[in-house]
Amino acid sequence: MKLAEAKQQFIASWGAFGTHWGINRTMAQVHALLMISADPLSQDDMMQALSISRGNVNMNIRELIDWRLVDRVIIPGERKEYFTAEKDIWKVATQIIRERKKRELDPMLKLLDQLQDVEGDKKDKNVKQFTDTIGGIKRFGQQADKMLDVLVKADENWFVGSLVKFFK
Amino acid sequence: MKLAEAKQQFIASWGAFGTHWGINRTMAQVHALLMISADPLSQDDMMQALSISRGNVNMNIRELIDWRLVDRVIIPGERKEYFTAEKDIWKVATQIIRERKKRELDPMLKLLDQLQDVEGDKKDKNVKQFTDTIGGIKRFGQQADKMLDVLVKADENWFVGSLVKFFK
DNA sequence: CTGAATTTTCAAAACTTATTGAAAAATTCT
DNA sequence: AGAATTTTTCAATAAGTTTTGAAAATTCAG
Numbered sequence: 001m002k003l004a005e006a007k008q009q010f011i012a013s014w015g016a017f018g019t020h021w022g023i024n025r026t027m028a029q030v031h032a033l034l035m036i037s038a039d040p041l042s043q044d045d046m047m048q049a050l051s052i053s054r055g056n057v058n059m060n061i062r063e064l065i066d067w068r069l070v071d072r073v074i075i076p077g078e079r080k081e082y083f084t085a086e087k088d089i090w091k092v093a094t095q096i097i098r099e100r101k102k103r104e105l106d107p108m109l110k111l112l113d114q115l116q117d118v119e120g121d122k123k124d125k126n127v128k129q130f131t132d133t134i135g136g137i138k139r140f141g142q143q144a145d146k147m148l149d150v151l152v153k154a155d156e157n158w159f160v161g162s163l164v165k166f167f168k
Numbered sequence: 169m170k171l172a173e174a175k176q177q178f179i180a181s182w183g184a185f186g187t188h189w190g191i192n193r194t195m196a197q198v199h200a201l202l203m204i205s206a207d208p209l210s211q212d213d214m215m216q217a218l219s220i221s222r223g224n225v226n227m228n229i230r231e232l233i234d235w236r237l238v239d240r241v242i243i244p245g246e247r248k249e250y251f252t253a254e255k256d257i258w259k260v261a262t263q264i265i266r267e268r269k270k271r272e273l274d275p276m277l278k279l280l281d282q283l284q285d286v287e288g289d290k291k292d293k294n295v296k297q298f299t300d301t302i303g304g305i306k307r308f309g310q311q312a313d314k315m316l317d318v319l320v321k322a323d324e325n326w327f328v329g330s331l332v333k334f335f336k
Numbered sequence: 337c338t339g340a341a342t343t344t345t346c347a348a349a350a351c352t353t354a355t356t357g358a359a360a361a362a363t364t365c366t
Numbered sequence: 367a368g369a370a371t372t373t374t375t376c377a378a379t380a381a382g383t384t385t386t387g388a389a390a391a392t393t394c395a396g
Contacts, residue, residue, distance in 0.1 A: 003295055006286045010302065013279055020272055022190040024354070038297035043373080053356045058374060079364070079371065087301055089308045104188055111181055118174045127171055129206040133255055134178065140257045143328060160311065192384070211343080221386045226344060247341060247394075 007036055011050070026052060027060040031069060034085035035092075040073040042080040067099050090156040098152050105145055112138040175204055179218070194220060195228040199237060202253035203260075208241040210248045235267050258324040266320050273313055280306040 011032045018028025033049055034041060041049070046057045061083055064070035069092060073082040086092050115134050120127045151159065169177075179200045186196025201217055202209060209217070214225045229251055232238035237260060241250040254260050283302050288295045319327065 001286050003286045003288055006283045020190045022188045036298045036301050038293040056355055089304045115174045118169050118171045120171055125206040130204045133204050136257045224385055
């Protein structure tokens with residue numbers, strides 16, 4: 001397979017993959033493009049490569065920067081801004097976990113806390129089923145929360161090394 | 169807080185949460201409703217509880233069954249079908265992992281294999297960046313794949329117990 | 337087998353989200 | 367400072383997704 005074709009396929013698939021995980025297709029594609037580009041790209045480069053509008057590139061790039069997956073790069077002597085993506089997939093993954101935890105898991109746990117104490121007879125099976133379910137999700141979420149905290153602070157080598165032993 | 173109000177809040181939040189993870193809001197809400205219901209519900213019950221149409225309930229229930237998160241229940245003497253959800257959140261989580269792995273991770277790994285061998289000079293930095301990135305993602309994905317396999321087959325108590333030690 | 341109850345399907349409509357592109361703002365050069 | 371270039375914004379529009387609801391299919395009791 002030719003490089004250009006392989007690139008296109010990867011970008012398309014990464015985009016489709018993203019949509020299954022609640023990520024805007026174009027944002028995932030911009031990310032994919034930057035991950036496989038040896039050099040930083042300008043917004044014009046991306047418009048070109050993905051056949052999308054200037055506004056679209058701009059919005060998605062800014063969101064990727066907000067997720068800390070992409071950085072602005074200044075190239076001396078160039079007027080335009082350029083962008084690169086973090087290419088170490090371990091760092092990419094931990095960063096995504098970090099953000100989603102902050103944006104989604106933490107608020108969910110806060111809500112579950114509030115829902116925990118409903119008025120009413122603890123003997124009523126409807127009350128009981130509700131509090132049991134909420135309690136179960138809360139405990140699970142807290143466990144996940146702790147685990148992800150450690151994971152995200154860990155070094156890849158330590159982690160993979162330890163996992164090998166753990167999951168023999 | 170009153171039970172009815174707490175239920176509504178949970179259903180709404182679970183729905184919103186789902187949309188951030190590529191899951192149809194209504195499907196997540198139906199799932200939430202069944203998880204906090206002490207008894208099995210009919211399609212009419214769900215239409216009522218969520219103010220949605222019959223077709224909508226039907227489609228989403230069938231998808232939840234397809235994900236093996238919900239089961240049909242026959243109540244003797246009743247003409248209607250009833251439905252219950254798995255309420256053990258550990259089982260829910262491992263089942264979701266199982267399905268997403270099958271539907272998304274496995275195909276992605278298969279694609280990365282194909283993209284691995286592009287024609288061209290390995291010294292060309294463009295070729296190199298591409299194969300390095302793809303290779304990195306592939307290795308990471310394979311590691312995750314193995315890990316999730318073990319996780320999904322594990323028993324919750326074993327898992328949590330071991331993790332506590334692991335993540336001290 | 338008949339007819340009532342229930343479930344399923346799916347085209348059309350409603351809703352949601354993403355994209356465009358031109359205008360405004362900001363930046364940088366001379 | 368003024369002009370040229372680049373970036374950002376955002377209202378309008380397009381594209382994509384979900385929902386409805388009525389018709390068709392299926393199931394079941396008598």
